[in-house]
Every structure is written in structure tokens, then in C-alpha cells.
Amino acid sequence: MKLGLLAGCALLCSILATSVVLSDAAAPPPPPESGVWQKHEYSFAFMGFTSTYSCDGLASKLKVLLIASGARPDAKSQPGACASGFGRPDKFARADLTFYTLAPAATATEGGTPVDGSWIPVALASHKPRDLAVGDCELVEQFRTNVLPMFTTRNVENHTTCIPHQESGSAIDLKFESLSVPAKAKSSGQAPKS
Numbered sequence: 001m002k003l004g005l006l007a008g009c010a011l012l013c014s015i016l017a018t019s020v021v022l023s024d025a026a027a028p029p030p031p032p033e034s035g036v037w038q039k040h041e042y043s044f045a046f047m048g049f050t051s052t053y054s055c056d057g058l059a060s061k062l063k064v065l066l067i068a069s070g071a072r073p074d075a076k077s078q079p080g081a082c083a084s085g086f087g088r089p090d091k092f093a094r095a096d097l098t099f100y101t102l103a104p105a106a107t108a109t110e111g112g113t114p115v116d117g118s119w120i121p122v123a124l125a126s127h128k129p130r131d132l133a134v135g136d137c138e139l140v141e142q143f144r145t146n147v148l149p150m151f152t153t154r155n156v157e158n159h160t161t162c163i164p165h166q167e168s169g170s171a172i173d174l175k176f177e178s179l180s181v182p183a184k185a186k187s188s189g190q191a192p193k194s
Helices: 002-026 055-068 134-146 183-190
Strands: 033-045 076-079 094-104 115-125 153-158 173-180
Touching: 033 134, 055 076, 055 094, 055 115, 055 134, 094 173
Parallel strands: none
Antiparallel strands: 033 094, 033 115, 076 094, 115 173, 153 173
């Protein structure tokens, strides 16, 4: 009798687990949200204590952060005016950013062709994206404060902790959802040139 009861419980548990998995798999994706690409231009001046960037190195890191955060793939991040030459660290590194973010069509400040967007989960951490390291902690903080507000985001969770003058004890942990076009659609023409 006990064996039959145990077998019945096991069968019931497996049926419930299967129905949960199937119900999650059968859930339809959320409907697309109509959006319009908005152009942004920003001169980014890095102010940090731990890392020193060359202007071209800063521009490269910022482009990685822009694309990872949901900017259109044609984002431009150009080295700014720096006292040091190409590839040489500069305490006052600058980069000039030109990029597009998706804004809901109902609140867009610029006209444009509406595209179907969706809320894309973004997680910034050490090596997520691959080119990001613990030494970029202050850069991520400054990006979050100065550039991320230009994106349409929700559910922002920031647990980034940067300790000046040392990497030990610093941690990059920034998560949010960004209104954007999924990567497949970006590469197939959903992201027109403006």
C-alpha cells in the first residue's frame, strides 16, 4: 500500500512539473511595443580614480556599453580631444557619442518610422559583455548616471560598488530592461539609418 501511495505521489508530481513546463513554454511572447529611434549626442568626459583610459580606449569601451544597453548597432563613439596621443593613457580622456535609442512612439520627441520593439533584459557585470572588467567599475557608474537616462529603461537594479584606487572589493552589477529591437531584427533591417 505504501509503495502504491509513493508511486501515485511520484506520478502526480511529474504530471504537475510537466504541466508547469508546458504552460511556461506555451506562454505567448508579449506583444511588440511600437517605438521610434531617437538621436542622442553626448560628450563623455571620464572622471575616475582607479583606471586611466586612452581616448580611443574609452571610446571603444563606451561603444560596447551603448550596444549592450540597447542602442542601435550604428552607434558611434569617437575619441575626443586628448592631450596624449593615440593609445596613450590620459587622465582627462573624452569620447564623443552619437547613438540612437528606441522611445515609445507615444512619447517620442522626434518623428520617424515606427518599429516594433520589445523589452530586452540587460545585465552588466565583469566580463558581461566580454570586454568589461572590474577596472571599468567607475566607467559603468558614470555611464549609468550620465548616459543610461537617455535610454527607455525599466526595472533598474544597481548593485555596483566601486572602491576608488583599487579593484579589490569593487563589483559591477547593473541590471535593467531596455526598450530596443531584438538583435535578429536589428541585423535584418528593423534599424533604419536616420
